[in-house]
Amino acid sequence: MYPASFEYVAVDSAEEAIDSLAEHGDREVTLLAGGHSLLPMMKSGLASPEVVVDLGGVDALSGIERGDDATRINAMTEYAAVADDEGLWSDNPVVPEAAAAIGDVQVRNVGTVGGNVAHSDPAADLPAAMLAADATIHALGPDGEREIPAADFFQAMFTTALADGELLTAIDVPHLGSDDAAAYVKKASPSSGYALVGVAVVLETDGEEIADARVAANGAFDHAMALEPVEEELVGGSLDDESLPERAAGRATDDVESYLVLDDEQASSEYRAHLLEVYAERALETAIDRVGDGSNADG
Amino acid sequence: MTTDTHEITLTVNGTTRELRVEPRTLLIHALRDELGYTGPKVGCETTLCGACTVHVDGKPVKSCTMLAVQADGADVTTVEGLGEADELHPLQTAFQEEHGLQCGYCTPGMLLTALSLLEDEPDPTRAEIREALEGNLCRCTGYQNIVDAVETAAARMNAAEGAD
Ligand SMILES: Cc1cc2nc3c(=O)[nH]c(=O)nc-3n(C[C@H](O)[C@H](O)[C@H](O)COP(=O)(O)OP(=O)(O)OC[C@H]3O[C@@H](n4cnc5c(N)ncnc54)[C@H](O)[C@@H]3O)c2cc1C
Ligand code: FES
Ligand code: FES
Numbered sequence: 001m002y003p004a005s006f007e008y009v010a011v012d013s014a015e016e017a018i019d020s021l022a023e024h025g026d027r028e029v030t031l032l033a034g035g036h037s038l039l040p041m042m043k044s045g046l047a048s049p050e051v052v053v054d055l056g057g058v059d060a061l062s063g064i065e066r067g068d069d070a071t072r073i074n075a076m077t078e079y080a081a082v083a084d085d086e087g088l089w090s091d092n093p094v095v096p097e098a099a100a101a102i103g104d105v106q107v108r109n110v111g112t113v114g115g116n117v118a119h120s121d122p123a124a125d126l127p128a129a130m131l132a133a134d135a136t137i138h139a140l141g142p143d144g145e146r147e148i149p150a151a152d153f154f155q156a157m158f159t160t161a162l163a164d165g166e167l168l169t170a171i172d173v174p175h176l177g178s179d180d181a182a183a184y185v186k187k188a189s190p191s192s193g194y195a196l197v198g199v200a201v202v203l204e205t206d207g208e209e210i211a212d213a214r215v216a217a218n219g220a221f222d223h224a225m226a227l228e229p230v231e232e233e234l235v236g237g238s239l240d241d242e243s244l245p246e247r248a249a250g251r252a253t254d255d256v257e258s259y260l261v262l263d264d265e266q267a268s269s270e271y272r273a274h275l276l277e278v279y280a281e282r283a284l285e286t287a288i289d290r291v292g293d294g295s296n297a298d299g
Numbered sequence: 300m301t302t303d304t305h306e307i308t309l310t311v312n313g314t315t316r317e318l319r320v321e322p323r324t325l326l327i328h329a330l331r332d333e334l335g336y337t338g339p340k341v342g343c344e345t346t347l348c349g350a351c352t353v354h355v356d357g358k359p360v361k362s363c364t365m366l367a368v369q370a371d372g373a374d375v376t377t378v379e380g381l382g383e384a385d386e387l388h389p390l391q392t393a394f395q396e397e398h399g400l401q402c403g404y405c406t407p408g409m410l411l412t413a414l415s416l417l418e419d420e421p422d423p424t425r426a427e428i429r430e431a432l433e434g435n436l437c438r439c440t441g442y443q444n445i446v447d448a449v450e451t452a453a454a455r456m457n458a459a460e461g462a463d
Binding site: 042 | 344360361368433
């Protein structure tokens with residue numbers, strides 16, 4: 001299986017990538033990051049770009065930088081580096097836990113955080129984690145830089161707030177407070193490893209009370225989405241209320257028309273909706289168990 | 300459509316090789332068809348089976364899903380770089396002794412993924428071995444003997460390390 005022929009452009013900087021996208025704007029041009037979504041699509045003929053701009057040589061787009069309030073994950077950072085990053089595990093484990101759940105060892109060595117988020121595959125793991133983390137996405141385009149909250153980023157299947165000619169450069173993941181907790185749990189597809197459903201949770205607590213909650217899912221809908229009714233049920237609830245996870249998770253599809261739940265050969269929409277409730281409950285229980293651990297999770 | 304070729308350099312098993320490839324040439328084909336390293340196998344071609352696994356800059360990757368141009372300048376290790384016929388790597392000896400293979404098609408990929416595990420975690424549990432080999436499929440053995448082989452190799456490598 002060979003991809004069709006294309007023109008290959010290697011760039012050294014993000015600016016050069018933007019210029020190259022603009023220069024070839026009249027042709028079908030695409031960015032190449034880890035290639036673990038793009039190359040399978042090119043090999044099967046689902047994508048046949050005329051120009052491929054490879055970000056692999058842009059060192060400045062790689063690596064993890066720990067700030068005081070947030071950790072910056074540059075776009076070309078591979079999942080394996082995120083899954084192994086001790087700082088992230090202690091500052092906001094929802095992101096490394098989701099990165100560690102992706103594919104297999106070989107996929108995690110090559111796939112990139114920026115590619116995953118920019119591609120917005122409905123069954124990818126990082127989008128829900130970015131929603132729960134309340135991450136900020138940095139984009140660079142011909143008109144300069146802009147910041148996009150994760151909540152505004154994922155719009156539809158393979159569709160994000162990025163404009164044509166724009167590049168995702170980095171993602172800022174805010175740090176959790178010491179009383180907060182997070183979790184990502186996933187039901188992987190037995191064949192592909194992608195998420196049949198994946199649920200990401202971040203809980204902010206004040207004593208025994210849940211002061212704020214962000215719960216998001218991938219796999220279930222055409223794009224990663226916040227589960228707002230679940231969040232509503234949680235906020236103001238007590239960590240000691242043993243029926244809370246089940247009650248809140250039971251509202252996972254409350255606001256969602258049933259036709260919006262994905263239905264394919266791997267799982268019917270009815271089964272997916274059920275999985276979503278089960279995995280939401282597990283994610284909530286896991287996060288609640290971790291409250292007070294200080295470090296949130298063990299890597 | 301353009302038929303431009305690109306000059307790339309790959310250091311395969313310590314030997315630096317220069318070659319010209321089309322941009323669409325996959326690393327697996329550059330290694331097998333251009334350079335003659337037939338250790339890595341073409342299995343599923345869909346990034347699922349791991350038969351094509353090689354190390355790129357020290358990490359296992361599926362070479363059917365990487366362009367050769369993406370690997371320009373990289374150090375590549377194929378199974379040919381693991382051991383010699385008369386001086387096998389402890390992993391290879393252990394696969395032989397524990398019957399960690401039948402047809403052998405998955406073995407080069409299994410060995411390279413297992414090698415990377417043992418580099419990171421010299422004393423893995425059986426669960427860790429299974430988890431690490433998740434991206435390598437075997438249609439023959441049922442995996443049990445593969446896990447045994449990796450365990451045996453780990454024990455021997457640790458013993459040898461201790462003796463040094
Ligand atoms: C066998 C297998 C199993 C997998 N399992 C999972 C899984 O369990 N969970 C999961 O989440 N994913 C999974 N994936 C997908 C994998 O995570 C991909 O790596 C990811 O979807 C895309 O990231 P990439 O770096 O490979 O991007 P590429 O494939 O290089 O790019 C994907 C798309 O995003 C665009 N793009 C890339 N980077 C940027 C950027 N910085 N700015 C703007 N646009 C950009 C590209 O132009 C392209 O259109 C799997 C893939 C394979 C092959
Ligand atoms: S041939 Fe590469 S994963 Fe199967
Ligand atoms: S030994 Fe035949 S596929 Fe593994």
